[in-house]
Each structure stands twice: as C-alpha cells, then as structure tokens.
Amino acid sequence: MLTGIIVSVLFLVGCGLVFSALLLLAERRILRYGPCAIEINDGKKTLEVDGGGTLLAALAENDIFIPSACGGRGTCAYCKVRVLEGGGTIGPVEAPYLSPAETKENVRLSCQVKVRGNMRIAIPESLFSIRRFRGHVEHKRPLTRDIVEVRIALDDPAEMPFVAGQYIQLESQPYRGRESVMRAYSVSSPPSDTRAVETVIRLVPDGICTTWVFEILREGDSVQFSGPYGEFRLSDSDRPCLFIAGGSGMAPIWSMLRDMKEKRSRRSAVYFFGALTQADLFYTEPLRQLEKELPDFRYVPALSREPPESDWSGERGMITDVLARRIPDMAEYEAYLCGSPGMIDAAIKVLQSGGIPPDRIFYDKFA
Amino acid sequence: MTPDPHSVPFLSLLLVFVSAAFTDNILLVRFLGLCPCLGVSKKVDASVGLGLAVTFVTACTAVLNYWVYRYLLIPLDIVYLRLIVFIVVIAAFVQLVEMVVERLSERLYQALGIFLPLITVNCAILGTALFMIARPYNATQAFVFGLGSGFGWLVAITLIGGIREKIDEKHVPPGLRGPGLTLIVIGIMSLAFVVFSGMIKL
Numbered sequence: 087m088l089t090g091i092i093v094s095v096l097f098l099v100g101c102g103l104v105f106s107a108l109l110l111l112a113e114r115r116i117l118r119y120g121p122c123a124i125e126i127n128d129g130k131k132t133l134e135v136d137g138g139g140t141l142l143a144a145l146a147e148n149d150i151f152i153p154s155a156c157g158g159r160g161t162c163a164y165c166k167v168r169v170l171e172g173g174g175t176i177g178p179v180e181a182p183y184l185s186p187a188e189t190k191e192n193v194r195l196s197c198q199v200k201v202r203g204n205m206r207i208a209i210p211e212s213l214f215s216i217r218r219f220r221g222h223v224e225h226k227r228p229l230t231r232d233i234v235e236v237r238i239a240l241d242d243p244a245e246m247p248f249v250a251g252q253y254i255q256l257e258s259q260p261y262r263g264r265e266s267v268m269r270a271y272s273v274s275s276p277p278s279d280t281r282a283v284e285t286v287i288r289l290v291p292d293g294i295c296t297t298w299v300f301e302i303l304r305e306g307d308s309v310q311f312s313g314p315y316g317e318f319r320l321s322d323s324d325r326p327c328l329f330i331a332g333g334s335g336m337a338p339i340w341s342m343l344r345d346m347k348e349k350r351s352r353r354s355a356v357y358f359f360g361a362l363t364q365a366d367l368f369y370t371e372p373l374r375q376l377e378k379e380l381p382d383f384r385y386v387p388a389l390s391r392e393p394p395e396s397d398w399s400g401e402r403g404m405i406t407d408v409l410a411r412r413i414p415d416m417a418e419y420e421a422y423l424c425g426s427p428g429m430i431d432a433a434i435k436v437l438q439s440g441g442i443p444p445d446r447i448f449y450d451k452f453a
Numbered sequence: 454m455t456p457d458p459h460s461v462p463f464l465s466l467l468l469v470f471v472s473a474a475f476t477d478n479i480l481l482v483r484f485l486g487l488c489p490c491l492g493v494s495k496k497v498d499a500s501v502g503l504g505l506a507v508t509f510v511t512a513c514t515a516v517l518n519y520w521v522y523r524y525l526l527i528p529l530d531i532v533y534l535r536l537i538v539f540i541v542v543i544a545a546f547v548q549l550v551e552m553v554v555e556r557l558s559e560r561l562y563q564a565l566g567i568f569l570p571l572i573t574v575n576c577a578i579l580g581t582a583l584f585m586i587a588r589p590y591n592a593t594q595a596f597v598f599g600l601g602s603g604f605g606w607l608v609a610i611t612l613i614g615g616i617r618e619k620i621d622e623k624h625v626p627p628g629l630r631g632p633g634l635t636l637i638v639i640g641i642m643s644l645a646f647v648v649f650s651g652m653i654k655l
Contacts, residue, residue, distance in 0.1 A: 090530070090531070093529055093530070093531060094531045094533075094534055097525070097529060097531055097534065097538075098534065098537065098538075101538060101541055102541070105541060105542075105545040108545065108549075109545060109548055109549065109552075112549055112552055113552060116552045116553060116555075116556050117552055117555065117556060174559050174563065175559070175560070175563045177563060202559065
C-alpha cells in the first residue's frame with residue numbers, strides 16, 4: 087500500500103522532471119539562431135543580438151525601449167515598429183491589431199516578431215533617446231480626493247531631457263499578489279526641471295498601478311520608469327491655443343503652460359478644465375497666477391456636478407458645452423486635448439463643428 | 454470474423470486503420486474532439502490544417518503512450534495513473550513538435566499557429582491513447598490505430614468544414630446559426646457513420 091503510493095508519487099515527479107529537462111534541453115538545442123544583426127533606420131545603428139528571443143526584448147537589452155504596456159503579450163499594440171526585412175509573416179496574434187495600411191508599411195508588433203536572422207527595421211528617431219531611470223519619490227501629495235501629485239527625483243541617469251507633453255512609463259512593484267505592470271503617465275513638470283519628473287495620477291478603482299501608487303508607495307521609496315515617450319507637444323506655429331483637459335489630463339497641459347511661461351511665449355491661450363465639483367479642482371492658484379504672468383492666457387474651469395445653490399461663480403455644465411459657448415469661432419485656433427476617450431471624442435466633435443481642421447487638433451487619449 | 458494479427462499482418466493493419474478511421478470514427482461515432490472541431494471548422498483549409506496536425510500528433514503519441522504504458526506503467530503496477538501520464542506525454546510531445554516546426558519551417562509554423570497548442574487539450578488524442586490500451590495491440594498496430602483515428606478526425610472535420618462553408622452562403626434562421634446548426638450537421642453525419650459499425654468487428 088505504502089510502496090504503491092511512494093512509487094506513484096516518485097513516478098509522477100520523475101515524469102515531470104524528465105519532461106521539463108527534455109524540453110529545456112530541446113529549447114536550448116533547437117531554438118538557437120546564433121548572433122543576428124539588427125539594422126535600425128538605414129544603418130543609423132546596428133545591433134548584434136543573440137537570436138531566438140523577441141524583437142522587443144532584443145531592443146530593450148540594447149537600451150532601445152519601444153513603448154509597451156502589456157509586457158509583450160500582444161494585447162496593447164503599443165510596440166509597433168516597421169520591420170523591413172527578416173520579420174517573417176504576420177502571426178495570428180498580431181493580425182487583429184494591424185490595419186491594411188500598416189500591413190502595407192510592414193508595421194509589426196515587436197513583441198510578436200522573433201529574431202531569427204539578420205533584420206532591418208525602422209523606428210521613430212525619438213525612441214533612441216528613451217532610457218530606463220531609477221529614482222526615488224521626493225514627495226507624494228494629494229491634490230483632490232482621488233488625484234495625487236508624485237515627484238520622482240532622478241538617481242540614475244541623473245537627468246531626463248524631454249519635451250512638454252511627453253509621458254513616462256512607471257513600473258509598479260508586485261504587491262498583494264498583483265504582478266508588476268507598466269503604466270503611462272504624462273509628465274507635469276516643465277522641461278527645465280530635468281533632475282526630477284512630476285506626474286499627476288488619478289486613482290482608477292481596482293487599477294493595479296494606481297492602487298500601488300496610492301496605497302503602497304511612500305516618500306523615499308525607490309521607483310523605476312522609462313521615458314520620455316510620445317508625440318504630444320506644442321507645435322511651432324504662433325496660432326492661438328485651446329487647451330482642453332479633465333481630471334489627471336491636467337498633467338501634460340500643466341507642463342506645456344509652464345514651458346510657455348519659461349520660454350516667454352507670446353501665444354494666446356485658453357485653458358478649459360473640466361471637473362465635477364469645486365473639490366475636484368486643483369492647481370487653481372498657480373493657474374490664476376499664470377494668467378497674470380503670460381501675456382494672453384485665460385483659465386476656464388467648468389464644473390458639471392456642482393450643486394446649484396453653492397457659491398461657485400464660474401462656468402457650469404459639460405466642458406464641451408462651455409467651450410462652444412465661450413469660443414463660437416474656433417477656425418484660427420490649434421487645440422490640445424488630454425483626458426478620457428469619451429471626453430476627447432466629444433471635444434473633437436465640438437472643435438470640428440467650430441471650424442478647426444483635424445490636422446490642428448492634437449490629443450493624448452488615455453483609457 | 455476475427456482477424457488474427459499474427460498471421461495476416463498487412464491485412465490486420467489495414468483493418469485496424471479502416472476501423473479506426475471509419476467504423477469507429479473518433480469524432481462522429483465516439484464524439485471526441487468536438488470542441489476544437491466546432492471552433493475551427495468554419496473554413497476547409499483551416500480544418501485540413503488542424504486535421505493534419507491532429508493526425509500527426511495522434512499517431513506519434515499513440516505509439517509513445519503504448520511504450521510508456523507497456524514498459525513503465527504495467528511493470529510498476531501504476532496503471533491507474535494512465536490518464537495523467539498520457540496527458541503529460543501528449544503535452545510534452547506537442548511542445549517539442551512546436552519547437553521543431555518553428556526551427557525547420559517558419560511558414561508551416563505560422564500556418565499551424567494556434568492549432569498546435571490547441572491540440573494539447575484535444576480529447577480525441579487522449580481518447581485514442583485510452584482506446585488503444587484497451588485493445589490487444591502491439592506497437593505497430595498502436596501506431597496505425599493512432600494514424601487511423603487521426604485520419605478519421607481529419608476526414609470528419611474537413612467534411613464538416615465544407616458543409617459549413619456552403620451553409621454560410623444560405624439563409625439560415627438566426628437561432629440556428631453557428632454551433633447550433635453545426636451540431637445538427639454533425640448528428641446527421643454521425644448517423645451515416647454509425648451505419649459502418651457492423652462492417653468490421655475488432
């Protein structure tokens with residue numbers, strides 16, 4: 087009886103071990119491709135990597151960070167790059183994320199493309215400047231009941247040059263059984279402040295990274311992130327600007343406005359900020375101060391759920407209605423939007439019916 | 454008539470193959486491997502791809518499992534572990550095949566794509582291994598039995614795929630679309646295959 091149990095347990099354990107060993111050995115022997123060369127942007131840079139892994143991992147090993155939020159599982163579709171040679175055929179995992187136009191341009195998900203030989207790829211130049219940073223939380227202070235400001239002082243590398251409007255990818259540490267994830271947050275500090283990055287983070291109920299920031303992260307804790315990412319930035323024109331944001335969408339606009347002040351920009355600008363009640367407004371004082379410091383800047387907060395009997399004397403209603411009411415003719419403006427997809431889609435409709443062509447509407451949508 | 458496997462080897466092997474493929478069709482008579490069939494049989498070429506992969510894996514794992522059963526499970530007197538051991542053998546084999554295919558032919562690897570991992574959980578393959586040990590087969594017969602079972606599955610899913618392609622062009626009541634009508638089709642085809650069952654007795 088007892089020997090029977092022991093024999094079966096030993097057999098099962100042995101089975102598991104033998105098969106695992108066999109498969110590991112097979113993986114080493116069979117899936118070996120030797121050194122492969124990856125040529126980036128027509129010879130601008132050439133990497134020597136060990137074949138067998140994914141393109142995303144091979145690039146990350148060589149300090150080229152392609153944006154990726156899902157960790158290489160092929161679900162976020164952020165890690166698109168153009169693979170000109172050596173990428174093979176499009177796999178079933180990536181096919182749903184590629185439009186016919188992208189397929190024609192040889193766009194692929196770099197987390198699904200395996201390095202099996204020499205390759206030629208093309209990536210945006212700005213990705214070359216993306217680095218991984220280690221820093222520590224200098225301060226974390228609540229701005230409203232569900233929004234905090236987090237300032238991360240950089241330790242290594244010590245400086246991050248960036249353009250106002252760009253974002254970083256913060257890596258949460260594992261806690262209470264939740265895995266480590268990367269999430270994108272716009273930088274709210276101005277680019278002149280190179281030795282630290284500030285972000286404005288809103289608590290997403292049950293969000294892995296935001297819960298970590300709110301409940302686990304303490305001042306002084308070490309954190310890791312990569313950046314700067316993104317094409318959201320002020321154009322070089324001198325057209326008047328419309329800024330439209332809601333909630334933590336404040337961050338990139340707050341960076342742009344302070345950047346404008348430091349560069350003594352003469353552009354005229356109006357900032358529409360949407361919130362629920364007075365308690366959800368933040369940075370009001372410094373924004374009022376900016377109205378005096380910038381040559382032509384107005385801050386227009388609009389509250390959609392403020393009780394009618396309160397002492398609020400500013401705008402009430404949806405931000406899009408307020409926008410249409412205050413600026414009936416928008417044809418000359420450029421618009422910069424940051425907020426939830428719902429808000430952005432609604433705002434784009436209003437802007438287009440107000441006469442702004444789509445190529446002068448810039449936005450940073452976060453889900 | 455009971456064929457004697459030792460006196461007429463070729464005829465016996467042929468009988469094993471035909472009975473496994475048609476009279477005991479694993480999909481239409483035994484009703485195993487129905488879920489991947491429902492999922493993949495929308496198109497004929499996908500059906501053939503998955504069917505070929507299943508045939509290959511079934512044939513190879515049948516003989517592997519035969520050896521494991523004959524030379525490990527019986528001598529150690531742990532036959533009751535057969536279910537779990539067979540599954541592990543099948544899973545490991547599929548992984549290995551996936552690696553080899555990836556290395557040898559990228560086109561085949563892309564074409565098989567998600568089919569190979571799907572096969573690990575295809576109950577037709579485990580079913581074949583279990584039916585195989587319930588019969589007095591030797592290693593060669595086990596291999597042919599696996600080959601026949603897989604071929605039967607391939608034939609069945611290809612036929613179903615073809616019928617579904619035709620059906621999709623017709624006006625089908627909304628409530629019947631998809632798996633509903635497919636199950637009815639499989640039921641009718643199964644009737645046809647059950648008719649074979651008196652022809653060969655093993």
